[in-house]
Amino acid sequence: MDAFNLAKERYAEIGVDVEKVLKTLARTPVSLQCWQGDDVGGFERAGAELTGGIQATGNYPGKARTADELRADLDKALSLIPGKNRVNLHASYAELNGKKVDRDAYTIAQFENWVAWAKKRRIGLDFNPTYFSHPLSADGFTLSHRDAGVRKFWINHGIACRKIAQEMGRRLGKTVITNFWMPDGFKDTPVNRREYRERMEDSLDKIFAVKIDQKLNRDAVESKLFGVGVESCTIGSHEFYMGYTVKNKKILCLDAGHFHPTETLADKISAILQFVPEILLHVSRGVRWDSDHVVTLDDQTRALMEEIVRGNYLDRVHIGMDFFDASINRLACWVIGARNTQKALLLALLEPAAQLRKYEAAGDYTSRLALLEDAKVMPFGAVWDEFCKRNNVPTGHAWLAEVKAYESDVLAKRA
Ligand SMILES: C[C@H](O)[C@H](O)[C@@H](O)C(=O)CO
Numbered sequence: 414m415d416a417f418n419l420a421k422e423r424y425a426e427i428g429v430d431v432e433k434v435l436k437t438l439a440r441t442p443v444s445l446q447c448w449q450g451d452d453v454g455g456f457e458r459a460g461a462e463l464t465g466g467i468q469a470t471g472n473y474p475g476k477a478r479t480a481d482e483l484r485a486d487l488d489k490a491l492s493l494i495p496g497k498n499r500v501n502l503h504a505s506y507a508e509l510n511g512k513k514v515d516r517d518a519y520t521i522a523q524f525e526n527w528v529a530w531a532k533k534r535r536i537g538l539d540f541n542p543t544y545f546s547h548p549l550s551a552d553g554f555t556l557s558h559r560d561a562g563v564r565k566f567w568i569n570h571g572i573a574c575r576k577i578a579q580e581m582g583r584r585l586g587k588t589v590i591t592n593f594w595m596p597d598g599f600k601d602t603p604v605n606r607r608e609y610r611e612r613m614e615d616s617l618d619k620i621f622a623v624k625i626d627q628k629l630n631r632d633a634v635e636s637k638l639f640g641v642g643v644e645s646c647t648i649g650s651h652e653f654y655m656g657y658t659v660k661n662k663k664i665l666c667l668d669a670g671h672f673h674p675t676e677t678l679a680d681k682i683s684a685i686l687q688f689v690p691e692i693l694l695h696v697s698r699g700v701r702w703d704s705d706h707v708v709t710l711d712d713q714t715r716a717l718m719e720e721i722v723r724g725n726y727l728d729r730v731h732i733g734m735d736f737f738d739a740s741i742n743r744l745a746c747w748v749i750g751a752r753n754t755q756k757a758l759l760l761a762l763l764e765p766a767a768q769l770r771k772y773e774a775a776g777d778y779t780s781r782l783a784l785l786e787d788a789k790v791m792p793f794g795a796v797w798d799e800f801c802k803r804n805n806v807p808t809g810h811a812w813l814a815e816v817k818a819y820e821s822d823v824l825a826k827r828a
Pocket residue numbers: 448453467541594635637668695703735
């Protein structure tokens with residue numbers, strides 16, 4: 414018997430149906446953040462500086478310089494990641510084609526190439542308005558700005574993005590999730606947090622007042638603890654968006670790097686989903702701060718996926734990634750991060766859930782712990798390889814040779 418069939422038998426012995434697990438994994442997409450491919454630069458203006466309290470560090474050669482290069486890199490990455498996945502675009506990846514158009518006036522016209530590319534590959538797109546790296550966000554404020562004119566510009570940007578996303582959803586036949594993250598906040602202690610938060614709420618209300626077909630686009634808002642240079646107060650904090658999403662039935666975006674390092678994101682899932690309809694995950698890895706390291710198969714990521722599976726929440730959770738590491742091959746970052754996200758999900762799906770629940774319900778915590786620990790050495794690798802094989806992507810470590818070949822054939826030729 415081959416390794417996969419042996420593994421299937423072993424899992425069946427502990428009550429796990431591997432074929433069912435593989436089906437669930439196959440229909441759970443991971444959204445690849447386009448900004449990993451070019452250090453969050455975007456293509457609106459050459460040499461635009463990255464602002465908003467986020468930083469891509471490193472200078473590994475070969476970053477995408479144009480939208481065509483980025484799409485080619487994404488193609489390569491997607492060919493090495495099993496399953497039907499998605500791509501997450503920021504508005505700053507607009508293609509202006511020499512025209513003078515600012516973010517408040519963007520339409521689908523600036524994203525035609527992206528939509529055509531996604532349609533050809535039958536993949537879904539997700540979207541994000543870009544509230545950073547722009548002269549009108551240079552002082553660190555956008556939707557909560559004290560100047561009504563600046564707020565108006567950013568409100569119009571938000572509305573424009575929701576309309577673009579709606580059109581993307583229509584053309585692709587797949588719902589787009591549009592995520593709002595605003596960098597607004599203070600380096601030092603403010604004395605009027607209230608005013609800023611009230612203005613932020615008012616601006617968001619104005620953006621979301623515009624009717625958009627929910628089947629084509631749904632909106633998420635993303636909280637954050639702090640950013641670089643925004644250490645003392647972030648207007649869009651966790652409590653702010655928790656309240657906003659409960660009140661307005663929006664999707665709450667949880668970025669794994671946006672909490673204090675001692676907080677456990679996994680523990681928040683069931684508490685939030687008791688009151689908020691859906692969650693968008695930005696799977697990431699903070700190292701000491703919101704450093705946006707590539708996702709590894711670490712305890713936090715595993716615990717996150719376990720909570721989603723244990724709570725039976727998969728249909729209310731959208732899985733995206735958010736990291737931007739410029740110190741290693743950028744394409745490999747996507748592949749490592751996405752495959753690890755999927756591995757964490759697979760491990761969670763392979764848990765002997767029924768038996769564990771029985772033990773817990775009976776108060777037999779000894780047996781619960783024993784089975785949880787023994788399950789860790791079940792032959793998960795054989796199931797992962799089978800998933801890769803069925804999806805026509807390299808198994809094990811073989812994907813790296815393809816990335817290396819692409820690096821010497823394509824990336825090395827970029828100046
Ligand atoms: C580029 C993204 O919008 C950004 O990473 C955001 O999602 C975030 O996490 C900011 O810290």
